[in-house]
Amino acid sequence: MTTAIAFLLAATFLISVGGLALLIWALANDQFTLGERAASTIFGPDEIGQVEDPATPTAALAEMQRERGELEEASAQQTTVFEARAEADKSSGWPVRWWLASSLVWLVVGSIFGVIASLKLHMPDWLIEDAAMTFGRLRPAHLNVVAYGWASMAGVGVGIWMIPRLFRTELVGGHFAVAGAAIWNIGVAVGTLALLAGFSDGMEWLEFPWPVDIALVTGGALAGVPLVLSLLARRVQHLYVSAWYLLAALIWFPMLFVTGNLPSLFGGVEQSMLNWWYAHNVLGLWLTPLGLAAAYYFIPKIVGSPIYSYGLSLIGFWALALFYSQVGLHHLIGGPVPTWAVTISIVHSVMMVVPVIAVSLNHHMTVANHWRLLLYSPTLRFVTAGAMMYTMASVQGSLESLRAVNAVTHFTHYTVAHAHLGVYGFYSFVMFGAIYFILPRLTGHEWPSPRAIGAHFWLVFLGFIIYFWPLTIGGWLQGLAMLDPARPFMESVTLTEPYLIARSVGGTLMTIGHLIFAGHAWFALYGVGPLREDPALFRSRIAHGPATT
């Protein structure tokens, strides 16, 4: 035991020193081109200072630009950039449509499962006649639909849309991604029906039966093809920070998903460690990089200003990779697993503060200089709210992993609230914003109703506050009650009731918001909204119609 610890400490030390040496070498040899120039690769010449948000109605966009500062006339050079970008958007149009439209369907389905499951916790005698509608089946159905249906598909769709823009090329091999979307959808649909019918692999986040796993691996691999092909065809020297996250997510997810689903690799306690290594990494190394890639692209793009500090984004990326990959075992604190391994996870959970501060500073400082633009741009409002909740969720997660805090929160609804702060508050908000930005670029039409965008924002924002705070407080009280041997277990159950009801109310508001959003997007995809005057900007007078027709 002592030898094992000594070995691990020595190994950790050597690896850290090795990593540091590698970093110094890379810096000395200019492997990282940092600074303003690199951060500006997502902008065309003279484009900095120019706001952009296709979800803002044309008139309001003019207003928004005045707020940001007037610009001189567009140069001819700029026109070429816009035309190239319009071509890029056109090339990714169909795969993006497929992945995003599917994700919206799953968002609605998953939310409805979630609301029913939530209601059942305070109405236990409702909908009990059918096994498919029991809480223990709806809950995994909710989780898998929102994780693999909504979150993953939205993230892949947004990723595919960013690829040609990041690599300044057309999307190569887009039809692979269309096929991938079809197979992925079949996988999620069959998997969900299987869970409702009672066929589950039994481990959280890994419930889908093996044929579904094969479908997701195939669909995901097909979606990865255009990323690789476009990467090879790239016409940029420097890879922008969003591309790092996309590339890393591309390699991480298949590694995780395949390992996690390998049959009978382990049993018993060993399996629980694999389970939570997988489950937390799906959040940390799949959804988080996709969400951060989007935030790193859209925030600077909308405010027309490069990211606050490009050097910080580098630290943020590698620190996230190093620390996030080892936090999984904090789900087993106090469990029958080796304490030193759990401690490694706790240490890394706390170290997550490093990338979180780096990323947060970058996002918040970029917005803070132009915060009044939040009044005009729906995309910016969603993405900024998401980025703020990323900071909150991450700091909360670090605290929650400490043994003293974890003793209270571990088996309670507090954890559920925290999980939603991450996947919903951060990730889903960023994806909402990204989709508001992307859809007009796909269709060449504005969003039909700015009012519906506002309704969506306030419903999900207020709904989430009503969801999050009561559940957090209720979960904490539940934990305190369970820790007190003088109070019967019953108390920890009964005291949560009002908080669980509040959660159902919040969840219902969020679901109504999703229905408005999905319906609105449906109309937008059918081109109901007013035609956009030009693909990139209200102010340039380019004579070449909408981005795509």
Place this chain on the structure above:
Amino acid sequence: MTRALGIVAGAAMILLFAALMIVVMPSVQLQSASQPPEGLKPYSPLAAEGRQVYISLGCVYCHSQQPRDPSLGPDYERGWGRPSVPGDYAYDSPHLLGTMRTGPDLLNIAVRQPSQDWQLTHLYNPRSVMAWSIMPAYPFLFEHRDEALPDDVVVQLPPDYAPDTGVIVAKADAIALVQYLLELDRTYPVDAIPTAAVDTAGD
């Protein structure tokens, strides 16, 4: 950064390293520790079937199976049993350690509720035995009959929950599930309770 391959390779290496640290290394260490202790018997065939019902109905989403060390909570005082050790799970695949205690820990439920009758009544409608319970009722695991057949297991119900006529009998899934619960007993003595968990708790 300019090298895509560097990013991808670096990212992959880091993840492999993480798997080595928090999955492979502890598993290697546990290889001897997770041998079944003397007191642990494999599940009977019926209980193994019942375990599948437990998985299929998602009991794990509200019930943990891992009593913790006294320093982390009064699990022992609540009668949930001694802290569990890796060997206790030697026959468990998939593992069902759980992460929620919306309901109580079940690793030693057979000791607290050893009666098949009680378990069946509770499954039919938990509120028939504990008014405050928020556990779902599972009527689909039972059948309503005018008269019990010779092999039927009849569920004992208080008047408020009993049908007006006839009897409620348990289906095969209910019998199997209850058998699994009745075999959840890890109260046999074990050599080493991991005291390391005690030293560092609460710091």
